[in-house]
Amino acid sequence: CRIGVVEGSWMVGIIDELRMPVDGISFHPILVDTKTRFKATIPSEAQKRNGRLQLMCYKYLWDSSISEKFPAENFFSYFDLNPDFLLSDDVKRYISSIGFNAQTFGDVMKFYKITCHTLSRSQEQLILRYELQEDHSLLEEYQFSYDAQWFKGQIQEALSFWLGAREPKYVTEEEGWKCKFCKFAPSCPKIASTSRC
Numbered sequence: 001c002r003i004g005v006v007e008g009s010w011m012v013g014i015i016d017e018l019r020m021p022v023d024g025i026s027f028h029p030i031l032v033d034t035k036t037r038f039k040a041t042i043p044s045e046a047q048k049r050n051g052r053l054q055l056m057c058y059k060y061l062w063d064s065s066i067s068e069k070f071p072a073e074n075f076f077s078y079f080d081l082n083p084d085f086l087l088s089d090d091v092k093r094y095i096s097s098i099g100f101n102a103q104t105f106g107d108v109m110k111f112y113k114i115t116c117h118t119l120s121r122s123q124e125q126l127i128l129r130y131e132l133q134e135d136h137s138l139l140e141e142y143q144f145s146y147d148a149q150w151f152k153g154q155i156q157e158a159l160s161f162w163l164g165a166r167e168p169k170y171v172t173e174e175e176g177w178k179c180k181f182c183k184f185a186p187s188c189p190k191i192a193s194t195s196r197c
Contacts (some may be wrong), residue, residue: 002061003078004070007155009080009100013058027192028120031059042140043130045193046175051128054149059126065116072109081105 003012017032033055037043043051076083083106085110087095087121094104100111130139160166171178179185 001067002058003075004064005074006064007061007152007159011057011061014059015058015062018122021123023152026123028123030127031055031124032127032129033058033130034129036131036136037139038133038134040059040137040139044174045057046172048128048142050067052126052153053151053171055128056124056146057155059122059146060151063121064121066121070109071118072106072112072113075109076105083109102185148192 002015003010005011015031016034018029019032020027020029021134033046035043035051040052071084076080083104085105087102087104087108095108095111100107102108103113125143126146127141127143129141131137132139161168170188179188179191182188185191
């Protein structure tokens with residue numbers, strides 16, 4: 001799990017897999033995300049684009065937590081958490097079993113920050129895997145490179161909507177299949193105008 005600030009907003013992500021290179025030379029993990037599919041079909045380019053964005057976000061969170069000072073004070077205030085909160089006995093026992101002595105949430109944060117600084121940045125190459133839900137057989141696996149500029153643009157575009165700075169946009173024709181799953185479809189002006197044609 002990774003947590004951090006992306007363009008001023010807190011985000012949380014769970015990385016499916018960290019693959020260590022088999023060459024024995026590099027100690028930089030390869031981030032892998034696995035998507036399951038109900039049908040044995042290859043995902044569309046739009047679906048792959050969403051997967052790439054998500055995996056690039058994970059890379060950004062991973063690399064940021066390793067290379068930058070984690071904003072602990074901001075974390076505690078944003079999530080309204082008390083760093084002096086005493087941990088339960090069960091949590092203290094578990095933390096002790098992994099070699100750390102913690103009494104408070106603040107102690108856990110110190111351990112988190114220390115641990116992050118012992119890790120290596122991830123590789124620029126990322127891997128998206130698509131598996132069949134039924135039996136987890138591999139449908140497709142492909143590698144792509146992290147593109148910091150594209151990622152930043154995509155995040156800024158999404159945040160401008162989430163933060164109320166722009167109106168929502170309709171999906172492209174290629175992504176029209178999403179409308180079947182959208183809870184706003186019954187009141188969507190685009191669907192209403194399309195059905196009148």
